[in-house]
Amino acid sequence: MKMKMSNQCEKCGESIGFKGICYRCRIKNQREAYQAMNSEEVEKMIESIISNIETIGEWDQVYQDFNGLLGYHDINTARIAQAAFDKGIFFPAKLYRDASPEVRDQLLARLFDPACEVAGHLLLCLALQDDEVIKEAFLRLEKNPLPWRNKLYVNPSVYAHHGGWHFDEQGNCNSLYFNRCYTMLPGDGVDQAAKAGQLLEQHCSHCGCQLIDVLRLDGLDERFSFLAVDGVLAIPICPNCIIYTEETFVRYGENGRSVIIPYESSFETKNYCSEADLLEMSRNQLTLSDEPVPKYYASGGDEVITIGGWPDWVQDAQFATCPDCSQTMKFLAALPWNVLLDGSEGTLYIEICTDCRTLCLFHQQT
Numbered sequence: 562m563k564m565k566m567s568n569q570c571e572k573c574g575e576s577i578g579f580k581g582i583c584y585r586c587r588i589k590n591q592r593e594a595y596q597a598m599n600s601e602e603v604e605k606m607i608e609s610i611i612s613n614i615e616t617i618g619e620w621d622q623v624y625q626d627f628n629g630l631l632g633y634h635d636i637n638t639a640r641i642a643q644a645a646f647d648k649g650i651f652f653p654a655k656l657y658r659d660a661s662p663e664v665r666d667q668l669l670a671r672l673f674d675p676a677c678e679v680a681g682h683l684l685l686c687l688a689l690q691d692d693e694v695i696k697e698a699f700l701r702l703e704k705n706p707l708p709w710r711n712k713l714y715v716n717p718s719v720y721a722h723h724g725g726w727h728f729d730e731q732g733n734c735n736s737l738y739f740n741r742c743y744t745m746l747p748g749d750g751v752d753q754a755a756k757a758g759q760l761l762e763q764h765c766s767h768c769g770c771q772l773i774d775v776l777r778l779d780g781l782d783e784r785f786s787f788l789a790v791d792g793v794l795a796i797p798i799c800p801n802c803i804i805y806t807e808e809t810f811v812r813y814g815e816n817g818r819s820v821i822i823p824y825e826s827s828f829e830t831k832n833y834c835s836e837a838d839l840l841e842m843s844r845n846q847l848t849l850s851d852e853p854v855p856k857y858y859a860s861g862g863d864e865v866i867t868i869g870g871w872p873d874w875v876q877d878a879q880f881a882t883c884p885d886c887s888q889t890m891k892f893l894a895a896l897p898w899n900v901l902l903d904g905s906e907g908t909l910y911i912e913i914c915t916d917c918r919t920l921c922l923f924h925q926q927t
């Protein structure tokens with residue numbers, strides 16, 4: 562249920578509870594401001610991040626600028642990583658994505674100290690670096706844990722998931738992310754390669770809510786060649802139940818015909834999704850970007866749908882296990898609900914096993 566608000570956003574006209582512009586317009590403006598920066602301005606901002614690196618943990622300007630530059634300009638973080646390391650700062654781990662081999666080796670040296678006090682942070686920082694030396698070190702630490710392992714909740718292999726890779730006991734590594742990333746922004750709706758929030762005929766067997774294809778991706782479009790689907794990949798969900806269900810699995814075909822794998826519901830499900838909500842979700846003009854966007858686009862600061870690339874996790878990185886082949890599934894797409902339905906919270910994550918043509922969907926929110 563949405564409350565009646567008395568004011569209207571000065572940009573988009575949406576009803577809001579205060580004078581000025583709405584949250585959605587504010588973060589959109591912010592994204593566009595970062596995107597409009599030229600290389601000199603980017604360079605100046607990197608310098609400013611470096612000189613103020615000790616304030617990044619305050620989640621304020623430096624934090625926002627770092628994410629904006631990483632998400633929208635795909636900056637190389639090597640110098641920022643050096644500055645952070647010099648000050649003993651290990652959060653956010655993304656600072657270390659492009660760390661130099663020297664910084665990497667110093668992080669590893671600290672990690673291999675049996676009395677290391679910041680092992681969890683170091684594992685995250687290292688996991689973000691795509692590097693053979695780190696992969697070997699993680700495998701070694703998984704097999705021969707150091708005393709600090711008792712203070713962590715999970716093994717190094719789970720930290721590796723944050724960095725986008727999975728390894729097994731034999732040391733075989735595979736990537737959990739697609740390198741190519743696209744976004745969907747409001748457009749004219751002419752480009753039909755990707756569609757979000759289409760209403761379906763069927764209704765949910767648990768709550769009775771009308772189902773939607775939360776995404777429909779045209780696998781024949783060159784931009785989705787990485788999906789290896791010879792037709793439309795449809796992703797149906799119950800927009801009501803998805804929020805209360807831990808994981809929902811979907812089997813997809815190549816003709817746009819996908820089925821939600823039946824599951825038992827552990828509680829009685831009420832439908833909180835109104836007719837008006839469904840209409841709003843289906844009435845968007847979101848259009849796939851012509852060109853790929855940076856891999857970390859989702860963490861730039863705006864709420865946007867991303868397909869491929871790296872998600873911005875609301876909570877911890879979460880990777881489902883394929884029910885057919887038991888492999889760790891790969892991240893496919895993330896959809897902040899607020900994009901489809903104004904005022905809603907949380908993000909839908911979609912993962913895929915292209916071998917078994919299976920999807921896993923789950924919801925995270927703060």
Ligand SMILES: [Zn+2]
Pocket residue numbers: 570571572573574575582583584585586587
């Ligand atoms: Zn607005």
Ligand SMILES: [Zn+2]
Pocket residue numbers: 765766767768769770799800801802803830
């Ligand atoms: Zn339902």
Ligand SMILES: [Zn+2]
Pocket residue numbers: 883884885886887888914916917918919
């Ligand atoms: Zn599988």
